[in-house]
Amino acid sequence: MDIPHVVIIPFPAEGHIKPMLMLAELLSRAGFTISFVNTEQSHHLLLDGAGIHRRCPGINFLSIPDGLPPDHPRSGASILDLLISTSTACKPIFKDLIASMSHAPTCVIADGIMSFAIDVAVELGIPAIAFRTYSATSTWTYFHLEKLIEEGVIPVVSGTESEELERQVRCIPGLEKILRRRDLPSICRLDPHNQVLQFFINQASKMRNASALILNTFDSLEAPFISRLHSIFPTVYAIGPLRSPAPHDSPSLLQIDRSCIQWLDSQPSRSVLYVSFGSIAVLTRDELLEFWHGLVNSEIPFLWAIRPDLVRDDNGSGTVPFDLKTERGRTVGWAPQEEILAHDAVGGFLTHCGWNSILESVWAGKPMICRPLVAEQQVNGRCVSEVWGLGLDMNCLCDRSIVEKVARALMEGEKERMLRSTAEIARYARDSISEGGASYKNFNK
Numbered sequence: 001m002d003i004p005h006v007v008i009i010p011f012p013a014e015g016h017i018k019p020m021l022m023l024a025e026l027l028s029r030a031g032f033t034i035s036f037v038n039t040e041q042s043h044h045l046l047l048d049g050a051g052i053h054r055r056c057p058g059i060n061f062l063s064i065p066d067g068l069p070p071d072h073p074r075s076g077a078s079i080l081d082l083l084i085s086t087s088t089a090c091k092p093i094f095k096d097l098i099a100s101m102s103h104a105p106t107c108v109i110a111d112g113i114m115s116f117a118i119d120v121a122v123e124l125g126i127p128a129i130a131f132r133t134y135s136a137t138s139t140w141t142y143f144h145l146e147k148l149i150e151e152g153v154i155p156v157v158s159g160t161e162s163e164e165l166e167r168q169v170r171c172i173p174g175l176e177k178i179l180r181r182r183d184l185p186s187i188c189r190l191d192p193h194n195q196v197l198q199f200f201i202n203q204a205s206k207m208r209n210a211s212a213l214i215l216n217t218f219d220s221l222e223a224p225f226i227s228r229l230h231s232i233f234p235t236v237y238a239i240g241p242l243r244s245p246a247p248h249d250s251p252s253l254l255q256i257d258r259s260c261i262q263w264l265d266s267q268p269s270r271s272v273l274y275v276s277f278g279s280i281a282v283l284t285r286d287e288l289l290e291f292w293h294g295l296v297n298s299e300i301p302f303l304w305a306i307r308p309d310l311v312r313d314d315n316g317s318g319t320v321p322f323d324l325k326t327e328r329g330r331t332v333g334w335a336p337q338e339e340i341l342a343h344d345a346v347g348g349f350l351t352h353c354g355w356n357s358i359l360e361s362v363w364a365g366k367p368m369i370c371r372p373l374v375a376e377q378q379v380n381g382r383c384v385s386e387v388w389g390l391g392l393d394m395n396c397l398c399d400r401s402i403v404e405k406v407a408r409a410l411m412e413g414e415k416e417r418m419l420r421s422t423a424e425i426a427r428y429a430r431d432s433i434s435e436g437g438a439s440y441k442n443f444n445k
């Protein structure tokens with residue numbers, strides 16, 4: 001029998017490439033031929049910077065242009081341009097690439113927001129599977145954007161203190177008692193005709209053409225919403241939490257700085273709060289300073305991953321005030337996040353609630369402080385704090401007194417209770433991907 005050839009295409013961002021690459025590695029180890037298609041920029045960062053082809057010799061790395069000019073920053077706040085450009089420019093090039101492959105693909109696994117690749121597969125008669133890199137709960141929420149517009153919930157008012165933000169959202173089955181308006185994805189604050197909101201509605205609708213859905217989640221965390229997604233997809237494979245065979249050597253688009261590990265080694269067990277806002281989200285300079293002073297005032301030791309493009313001001317640019325100094329805290333540009341979370345000195349994680357970060361924290365058994373910023377992070381934050389009991393929510397307020405209070409609550413007041421809940425869910429996560437576990441079985445299917 002022919003060896004199956006799977007073509008995998010992620011959206012060009014860290015939080016999408018990373019889990020899809022882990023899936024690629026697992027399938028490659030299972031004996032499949034894998035073609036992994038990146039945009040040219042991600043391809044060069046992974047090959048030249050991270051040497052990914054040496055680490056994954058069984059995977060064939062290919063690239064296509066993303067449709068943006070070469071000098072476009074493709075990061076932070078400008079990531080929205082990538083959403084639009086990939087959805088308009090990539091389809092014909094991807095189709096030519098697939099058609100020219102000497103080993104005809106058996107299946108295409110496309111990122112749920114690269115649905116042009118699902119269209120191409122369907123047009124060429126190749127089975128297509130969607131991989132949504134979000135949680136099941138968030139994925140389910142995105143399938144109700146049109147309903148939220150019909151019901152007048154979108155646009156949700158902006159600001160952080162309005163009473164309207166506290167109102168329950170009643171039109172998403174299963175989430176009636178969970179989501180408040182403030183917990184809806186950030187795009188729900190846009191005008192219904194906004195291009196970005198329409199992009200996500202369109203992607204969700206086109207994703208339905210896939211014959212199955214893969215999710216990086218696991219039954220014991222999200223069974224109710226995994227099961228609801230069966231009403232949209234004939235087959236749903238929850239195969240998470242995906243783990244790299246060498247998690248402390250995960251490939252990354254950015255250069256990892258491991259120098260902070262030595263400092264962590266010198267800190268007492270469970271004493272340090274790790275802080276990171278992921279690879280895309282941005283803060284204003286004032287927000288960054290509120291976090292900084294709140295952390296310093298809390299007197300909790302902290303380690304903060306501050307990307308060079310983390311700060312953005314209203315004029316479109318910003319600089320991180322690097323003259324900030326404190327005895328108790330350390331900063332690092334791009335951190336070895338999984339290694340940090342696994343470190344014994346780390347007792348908690350102040351996170352923007354990106355889905356990979358949450359899964360990594362769950363795996364490491366570390367409780368979280370949720371400060372969701374954009375995309376589906378609000379939904380994730382609500383689940384972490386209210387549904388799964390794995391952390392505390394900042395309710396989107398980030399002045400220094402609240403940062404100080406919540407840091408103390410997680411690392412002192414609530415510490416033992418939180419560590420017990422997170423240790424239990426970390427065990428379920430391990431069970432799930434071990435032989436005989438639900439995710440293990442789904443992957444084999």
Ligand code: UDP
Nearest residue numbers: 015278279280305334335337354355356357
């Ligand atoms: N990450 C990292 N170093 C950092 C910050 C983040 O390696 O300093 C990794 C993190 O481990 C995670 C990914 O970047 O796997 C971020 O993905 P996530 O879904 O959490 O957030 P996004 O960046 O997509 O908003």
